[in-house]
Amino acid sequence: xxxxQPDSWLEGLMRPWTLLDPSGYIYIEALAPDMRFAALLLxxxxxxxxxxxxxxxxxAWRTLIALWVAFYVWTFVIGNGRYFxxxxxxxxxxxxxxxxxxxxxxxxxxxxxxxxxxLQAMMVYLSFMHGALALARWTQGPGLxxxxxxxxxxxxxxxxxxxxxxxxxxxxxxxxxxHWVNLVGQATxxxxxxxxxxxxxxxKSTLPRYLVMYAVRPPPxxxxxxxxxxxxxxxxxLAGYGLARNEDRRCEMLRSHLQPDAATxxxxxxxxLVYWFCPLRGDTSPPPPPKAPDxxxxxxxxxEQFCPRYFPPGGGQPFASDAGVARTYxxxxxxxxxxxxxxxxxxxxxxxxxxxxxxxxxxxxxNFSFDCDKLPGRYLxxxxxx
Amino acid sequence: MTNSRRALGLELTLLTxxxxxxxxxxxxxxxxxxxxxxxxxxxxxxxxxxxxxxxxRDVIAASFxxxxxxxxxxxxxxxxxxxxxxAVVGAWWAAAxxxxxxxxxxxxxLRLLGATRGRWTPAGAAERAAACALAFMSVVVLIGLETTxxxxxxxxxxxxxxxxxxxxxxxxxxxxxxxxxWGVSAAFKFSNAIFLPLLFVWWAxxxxxxxxxxxxxxxxxxxxxxxVGFGLAYLPWGWQLWKMSGNPFYPYLQSVFAVGVPGG
Numbered sequence: 223x224x225x226x227q228p229d230s231w232l233e234g235l236m237r238p239w240t241l242l243d244p245s246g247y248i249y250i251e252a253l254a255p256d257m258r259f260a261a262l263l264l265x266x267x268x269x270x271x272x273x274x275x276x277x278x279x280x281x282a283w284r285t286l287i288a289l290w291v292a293f294y295v296w297t298f299v300i301g302n303g304r305y306f307x308x309x310x311x312x313x314x315x316x317x318x319x320x321x322x323x324x325x326x327x328x329x330x331x332x333x334x335x336x337x338x339x340x341l342q343a344m345m346v347y348l349s350f351m352h353g354a355l356a357l358a359r360w361t362q363g364p365g366l367x368x369x370x371x372x373x374x375x376x377x378x379x380x381x382x383x384x385x386x387x388x389x390x391x392x393x394x395x396x397x398x399x400x401h402w403v404n405l406v407g408q409a410t411x412x413x414x415x416x417x418x419x420x421x422x423x424x425x426k427s428t429l430p431r432y433l434v435m436y437a438v439r440p441p442p443x444x445x446x447x448x449x450x451x452x453x454x455x456x457x458x459x460l461a462g463y464g465l466a467r468n469e470d471r472r473c474e475m476l477r478s479h480l481q482p483d484a485a486t487x488x489x490x491x492x493x494x495l496v497y498w499f500c501p502l503r504g505d506t507s508p509p510p511p512p513k514a515p516d517x518x519x520x521x522x523x524x525x526e527q528f529c530p531r532y533f534p535p536g537g538g539q540p541f542a543s544d545a546g547v548a549r550t551y552x553x554x555x556x557x558x559x560x561x562x563x564x565x566x567x568x569x570x571x572x573x574x575x576x577x578x579x580x581x582x583x584x585x586x587x588x589n590f591s592f593d594c595d596k597l598p599g600r601y602l603x604x605x606x607x608x
Numbered sequence: 609m610t611n612s613r614r615a616l617g618l619e620l621t622l623l624t625x626x627x628x629x630x631x632x633x634x635x636x637x638x639x640x641x642x643x644x645x646x647x648x649x650x651x652x653x654x655x656x657x658x659x660x661x662x663x664x665r666d667v668i669a670a671s672f673x674x675x676x677x678x679x680x681x682x683x684x685x686x687x688x689x690x691x692x693x694x695a696v697v698g699a700w701w702a703a704a705x706x707x708x709x710x711x712x713x714x715x716x717x718l719r720l721l722g723a724t725r726g727r728w729t730p731a732g733a734a735e736r737a738a739a740c741a742l743a744f745m746s747v748v749v750l751i752g753l754e755t756t757x758x759x760x761x762x763x764x765x766x767x768x769x770x771x772x773x774x775x776x777x778x779x780x781x782x783x784x785x786x787x788x789x790w791g792v793s794a795a796f797k798f799s800n801a802i803f804l805p806l807l808f809v810w811w812a813x814x815x816x817x818x819x820x821x822x823x824x825x826x827x828x829x830x831x832x833x834x835x836v837g838f839g840l841a842y843l844p845w846g847w848q849l850w851k852m853s854g855n856p857f858y859p860y861l862q863s864v865f866a867v868g869v870p871g872g
Binding site for chain 2: 282287299313318349361390394483
């Protein structure tokens with residue numbers, strides 16, 4: 223995942239300073255400015271140039287060197303702040319140590335330390351937001367999503383989800399002999415993945431089968447059918463596996479008592495997290511063999527060869543719709559698409575719109591170019607922003 | 609116990625309680641315990657898997673996160689079974705995480721900043737309190753305290769490793785213990801393997817400049833500590849993955865291990 227990796231060596235080396243930037247998606251999705259590493263760098267430089275450096279013990283040097291080595295390995299390898307928690311903690315004592323070792327008066331050192339603590343506290347106070355990553359809130363009741371009893375929860379069954387978020391939090395609330403499969407989601411189960419064989423075996427069981435869908439929407443009436451858009455997407459996903467909704471039987475709707483972290487709609491009603499369990503029918507015959515490569519494969523391949531950093535060859539998950547065909551590259555947060563008019567475009571997930579590369583014919587012929595070092599939507603220094 | 613040791617113990621207890629109380633205030637202030645995308649996708653499921661293995665029954669029910677080390681999610685799963693006020697449950701969870709993280713941060717502060725001639729002084733205590741406060745003053749850490757990710761718990765052994773190696777003298781035994789703690793943290797969360805260069809730093813930066821005696825003793829101690837720490841912590845989960853697929857690191861390193869079929 224290169225979401226938080228710097229786009230150049232210089233950008234990586236500048237990371238202690240870019241952490242000061244009160245913008246999101248630098249080293250975590252949320253706004254999380256942090257001045258401690260810049261302060262550590264500055265105070266370390268000042269100390270290294272003064273005779274006071276002799277005040278630092280060998281263990282102190284060892285810890286300091288270890289932190290900076292870890293910092294830059296982390297920056298260039300992954301850059302995700304959640305994977306650097308130890309470093310984010312260790313920097314605190316080290317910063318106090320360096321300030322205390324400065325060749326200044328006691329008052330000056332105490333004032334500097336108080337200033338740093340105050341500044342960092344202010345940055346955290348102004349940036350921190352409760353539930354920055356929360357999708358649902360547990361306020362009252364059980365912590366798991368469903369608090370209603372239903373026969374569905376007491377009988378073994380095969381449950382299939384086809385959404386990026388698997389909602390596997392439901393699993394403990396259903397019969398332990400059930401099977402749960404996230405057939406299409408962040409990953410798509412298909413040959414030759416070992417999971418595909420396991421899926422084929424599970425499919426041979428005689429247990430009743432259900433498609434599990436969810437939506438966040440205003441409170442629906444009991445027994446309301448699934449959202450049309452959600453169902454249409456699931457229908458496409460299931461078709462590739464020889465499965466379909468059993469239209470003779472109704473879906474069972476279960477409301478979650480967890481509160482979605484979503485704004486109220488125009489009617490003023492709070493949205494609700496709703497699950498539908500829809501009976502499935504289908505045979506166990508293998509799906510049709512994958513179709514032979516077509517012309518769009520050559521288009522995708524050309525872009526992948528040109529910019530493997532953002533479009534790793536073979537790393538895209540194909541997707542087709544009425545608008546055209548696309549590949550989603552989960553590890554680089556990018557999407558490459560060819561629309562029905564033959565236009566080739568890409569989009570980094572933080573960009574507000576797609577970037578046109580050219581026509582499919584031009585791309586196939588290699589007549590195209592774009593800045594593969596800095597896609598629109600990637601981090602820019604404050605002075606580079608429009 | 610000397611007065612200084614008693615004072616240091618009291619200081620640690622007080623700081624731990626204060627930090628735990630501050631952490632508990634986060635969910636209480638929010639009024640809820642937040643379930644993130646990852647919590648609904650795999651945290652709660654993995655916690656369930658920690659006590660009820662389902663590798664042969666489900667098929668990537670939580671996508672490929674199904675294969676992550678599940679045991680650090682077990683406490684959160686257990687908490688999710690409670691029927692009550694989510695904010696209060698979240699407060700206990702945040703407090704517990706803070707209480708686990710603060711002691712190694714404090715010990716690191718004590719060893720780096722030192723106690724004046726081994727005596728407890730108010731100025732020294734103030735410095736250590738500032739160090740601990742600065743350590744926790746991170747939006748990333750605060751987010752970790754009020755969510756269910758295992759990032760903070762997985763970091764605990766690693767911060768202990770820093771604290772161990774901040775002691776003087778840095779004996780081979782200490783180096784082995786620190787490396788073992790790194791190994792445990794890497795087993796808890798593979799991303800902590802990025803701290804691997806620490807082992808080299810701990811080997812290379814000696815207590816006395818030019819002290820090259822028995823460098824290979826230290827190298828063996830660190831290597832053995834890392835392998836034992838990682839191996840022991842990872843064994844329960846690696847064993848299950850190996851039984852399922854023939855690869856204890858599945859789905860990684862498939863080219864190294866025999867490719868097996870999950871559930872086969």
